[in-house]
Amino acid sequence: MAELPPLREVIARHGLSASKALGQNFLFDAQLLDRIAAIPGDLQDRAVLEVGPGPGGLTRALLRAGARVTAIEMDRRCLPALAELGDAFPGQLRVIDGDAMAIDHEDLMGEPFAVVANLPYNVGTALFTRWLSSAQWPPAWASLTLMFQLEVAQRIIAAPGSGAYGRLAVLAQWRSRAKLAMKVHRSAFTPPPKVMSAIVHIEPDTMPEGVAVDTLERVTQAAFGQRRKMLRQSLKSLPGALGALESLGIDPQRRAETLCVDDFVAIARRL
Numbered sequence: 013m014a015e016l017p018p019l020r021e022v023i024a025r026h027g028l029s030a031s032k033a034l035g036q037n038f039l040f041d042a043q044l045l046d047r048i049a050a051i052p053g054d055l056q057d058r059a060v061l062e063v064g065p066g067p068g069g070l071t072r073a074l075l076r077a078g079a080r081v082t083a084i085e086m087d088r089r090c091l092p093a094l095a096e097l098g099d100a101f102p103g104q105l106r107v108i109d110g111d112a113m114a115i116d117h118e119d120l121m122g123e124p125f126a127v128v129a130n131l132p133y134n135v136g137t138a139l140f141t142r143w144l145s146s147a148q149w150p151p152a153w154a155s156l157t158l159m160f161q162l163e164v165a166q167r168i169i170a171a172p173g174s175g176a177y178g179r180l181a182v183l184a185q186w187r188s189r190a191k192l193a194m195k196v197h198r199s200a201f202t203p204p205p206k207v208m209s210a211i212v213h214i215e216p217d218t219m220p221e222g223v224a225v226d227t228l229e230r231v232t233q234a235a236f237g238q239r240r241k242m243l244r245q246s247l248k249s250l251p252g253a254l255g256a257l258e259s260l261g262i263d264p265q266r267r268a269e270t271l272c273v274d275d276f277v278a279i280a281r282r283l
């Protein structure tokens with residue numbers, strides 16, 4: 013492996029000033045990046061999909077860990093810096109110039125893969141729900157290791173009864189294990205974002221039988237769409253839902269946030 017120039021130098025040389033429009037907040041600390049790359053476990057020879065490599069800080073850490081990385085980046089200014097990185101790790105890095113939202117990741121990868129990404133908030137959440145809504149289960153991805161705003165990370169891992177518990181928690185937990193792997197201080201980024209961040213790590217679990225993801229989504233959408241209301245009100249418009257509550261012995265006076273993930277799965281199974 014060739015000696016790599018410091019990231020700040022790469023950024024200066026290629027004129028990669030952070031673009032606000034593309035949600036660019038870069039990480040430079042190699043030790044922090046190595047700790048992030050270690051979250052999915054041993055990556056030696058494993059296929060990794062990185063979305064939004066930017067100047068390549070996290071990419072370097074993944075390559076150092078021995079991963080075979082496919083990196084999708086839509087900011088063309090970053091491509092020369094990423095090409096240099098590919099030269100330093102021959103045969104380990106494939107860079108795709110494009111929008112990760114418009115690409116079929118399963119087709120692109122062609123084998124099971126781990127996802128690791130530090131993405132802008134809106135893109136991250138959109139891709140996250142897409143990965144979790146896979147019709148095929150277990151999905152093509154073996155794990156998701158993703159940076160979010162801390163508040164979003166807390167919504168993903170939230171337990172029933174908390175204000176953060178809602179659609180995202182149910183979607184992330186009904187057939188996956190989700191954990192908060194690491195908090196990341198805002199000062200670790202250049203430029204620093206306004207809020208704290210955290211990395212969530214998700215692995216697929218067994219899928220409960222007899223429930224489709226769309227049905228479960230319809231239930232949580234109705235229930236949490238009016239989260240202050242009792243279930244008998246919020247689920248009224250969903251055919252069969254009130255009957256399902258009765259047959260399951262769930263009090264219709266309860267509110268959505270008091271139901272556990274298995275309750276939502278049981279309701280969806282009866283629709």
Ligand SMILES: C[S@@+](CC[C@H](N)C(=O)[O-])C[C@H]1O[C@@H](n2cnc3c(N)ncnc32)[C@H](O)[C@@H]1O
Nearest residue numbers: 034036037038039064065066086087111112130
């Ligand atoms: C928060 S920066 C992180 C950069 C680098 N991974 C790091 O940790 O320092 C997010 C990166 O995602 C890229 N990006 C944003 N939207 C994207 C999309 N839809 N598809 C691919 N890359 C995207 C941005 O250009 C930027 O390089």
